[in-house]
Amino acid sequence: MKYMLLLYADPAKEPTPGTPEFDAYIQEFFTVGERTKGIATFLAGDGLQPVETATSLRLRNGKRETMDGPFAETREHLGGFYLIDAPDLDAALAYAAEIPVARLGTVEVRPVMEY
Amino acid sequence: MTSEQALDLCLRTDRGRLVAALASRLGDVQRAEDALQEAAASALIHWSRGIPARPDAWLLRAAYRKAIDGIRRDGTSRRHAQAMAILATDEAALDDRPDIPDDRLxxxxxxxxxxxxxxxxTALTLRVVCGLTTPEIARAFLDTEPTMGQRLSxxxxKIGAARIPFSIPGPxxxxxxxxxxxxxxxxxFTTGYAAGPSEPRDLCAEAIFLARLLAALRPDEAEIEGALALMLFTDARRAARIGPDGASLPPAAQDRRLWNxxxxxxxxxxxxxxxxxxAPGPYQIKAAIAACQMADPAPDWPQIAALYTRLMDFEPTPVIRLNRAVALAETGHLPSALAELSDLAALLQDYQPFHAAHGALLARAGRIRDSHAAYDRALALTTSPADAAFLGKARAALPHPQAD
Known part of the structure; x- marks a missing residue:
């Protein structure tokens, strides 16, 4: 079964780019797969550019409304995602626990709709 | 025996096991319950011609078939195809295996x-494992039936959609x-204890049943035994916890002849x-504390204080600190107990037992005016008539404040 792991964190709490802490932090993202071998399979994933770059769009009465910024104003921003294949929720949660964002913010685990 | 009686008996003794066997294979509690319900309906028709030798196996097989029908009706997603494959193999194997594996754990x-x-x-466990109805669960939790029904569905x-596994966790x-x-x-258990034994399905008895079941399915687990012991000790005092005047009584003041x-x-x-x-753990320590409270002829307070100190390693909470302070006061360390309560005041300002304990300790220290205030605060926070009666009596027994 596929699960989407949505990574939410307060950017102020994340290490600053250019510091050794930041490099170690990023390195941890790249090794999640190795640390979860046999638990779940990585399908896709990426980090997102900061929330300041977000544009939200909706169609109302056929007209486009675009807004500067994210859909919801919160302290913790959606900063990245993983799409994984896991046998069940426990395996997906075990994978999520290896993502460094889990320590600083929140990883939301959502099953992907099956058709 | 009529087919209704046979079905009743079978569901009363085996419902939990049947739902467990079905749900763990289907990965879906709702479908398991529906399939068993449908199987029960057809049992009423078929069993009137003769009750099967193994009613439980008959129901399980019928429920499997109903589940397979249901899955076919609902379409053919990948997940359903997997469930079908498992079901088909299982159903074929049923004839060779008269014993239904116990999947309740x-x-x-x-x-x-x-x-x-x-x-x-709690609601789901009562519904699915104990077989309580939605109205029964709603009443126990003081919810409306639609609200509880929604919560359960x-x-x-979520169990089905997020694929919460029906598996026993690894080490x-x-x-x-x-x-x-x-x-x-x-x-x-505590929900049942607070409600009293007036409900048709007593939640204390259900919790004890579940703990016994857990202990039987997973023997040699110290914390399960500890939790069961704790419930049994507490439940043993149930008939004695409220005095003839309707006021609640602490264990030390209870009529021991009423203990079970x-x-x-x-x-x-x-x-x-x-x-x-x-393999020490918090439930064993709490059970030991309950046992010490019931020691003959009086509570073993030094031991209780020591056990609360040990419990702090597992649960360093303000409530445990409060309980330890009360035990300390009973062993003659009133000043340090009062100092600890002062430290806890801000953390427990809305916790009724804090103010009740504070009132009692302040009275013992001769601070009658402060004791009055503490009992007033406790009374304002209490929701139980029995506790209110106990606190009212304790406050009325204080000397006049002028005696300070």
């Missing part, structure tokens, strides 16, 4: 999964997951066994 771990909120865990839907996750299960059982000696003996047996395993 898996079912309990699914119902008490940390991905469900705590109240849903949301929880069942790495076992302590935390077992703790979640025991907390769920204990919440069921069988429950106490079983509690001691379990606790001794648990302690011999040398």
């Amino acid at each position: 898996r079912l309990i771990f699914a119902c008490c999964h940390p991905a469900l909120d705590p109240k849903s865990r 949301r929880a069942k839907a 790495e996750d076992w302590p935390a997951r077992l703790d979640t299960v025991l907390a769920t059982l204990y919440l069921i 000696p069988d429950s106490i003996a079983e509690g001691h047996r379990l606790l001794d066994m648990a302690l011999s395993r040398r």
Whole structure:
């Protein structure tokens, strides 16, 4: 079964780019797969550019409304995602626990709709 | 025996096992319940021509077929195809295996999964494992029936949609997951204890049933035995906890002749066994505290204080600190107990037992005016008539404030 792991964190709490802490932090993202071998399979994933770059769009009465910024104003921003294949929720949660964002913010685990 | 009686009997004794066997294979509690319901309906028709030798196996086989029909009706997603394959193999194997495997431990771990909120865990466990009806559960939790119905269906839907596994956690996750299960059982117990035995399905009895089941399915687990012992000790005092005047009584003031000696003996047996395993945990310590409170002829306060200190290693909470302070006061350390309560005042300002204990300790220290104020605060916070009667009596027994 596929699960989407949505990574939410307060950017102020994340290490600053250019510091050794930041490099170690990023390195941890790249090794999640190795640390979860046999638990779940990585399908896709990426980090997102900061929330300041977000544009939200909706169609109302056929007209486009675009807004500067994210859909919801919160302290913790959606900063990245993983799409994984896991046998069940426990395996997906075990994978999520290896993502460094889990320590600083929140990883939301959502099953992907099956058709 | 009529077919209705046979069905009744079979469902009363085997419902939990049947739902567990179905749910763990289907990965879906709702579908398991529906299939069993449909199987029961056809049992009423078929059994009138003769009750099968193994009614439980008959029901399980019929429910499997109903489930397969249901899955066919609902379409052919990948998940359903998997369930179908498992079901077909299982159904074929049923004839060779008259004993239904007991999957209730898996079912309990699914119902008490940390991905469900705590109240849903208790409701779902009562519904699915104990077979309580939605109206019965709603009454126990003082909810309306539609609200409880929604809560139950949301929880069942999440188990299916998020694929919460029907599996027994591995050694790495076992302590935390077992703790979640025991907390769920204990919440069921305390909800029943607070409500009193007026309900048709007594939640204390259900929680004890579940703890016994857990102990039977997973023997040699010290914390399960500890939790069961704790419930038995507490339940043993049930008839004595409210005096003839309707006021609640602390264990030390209760009429011991009203305590249930069988429950106490079983509690001691379990606790001794648990302690011999040398795997200490909070439930064993709480059970030991309950046993010390019931020591003959009076509570063993030094031991209780020592046990609370040990409990702090597992649960360093303000409530445990409060209880330890009360035990310390009973062993003659009134000033340090009062100092500890001062430290806790801000953390427990809305906790009724804090103010009740504070009132009692202040009275003992001769601070009558402060004691009055503490009892007033406790009375304002209490929701139980029996506790209100106890606090009212304690306040009325204080000397006149002018005596300060």
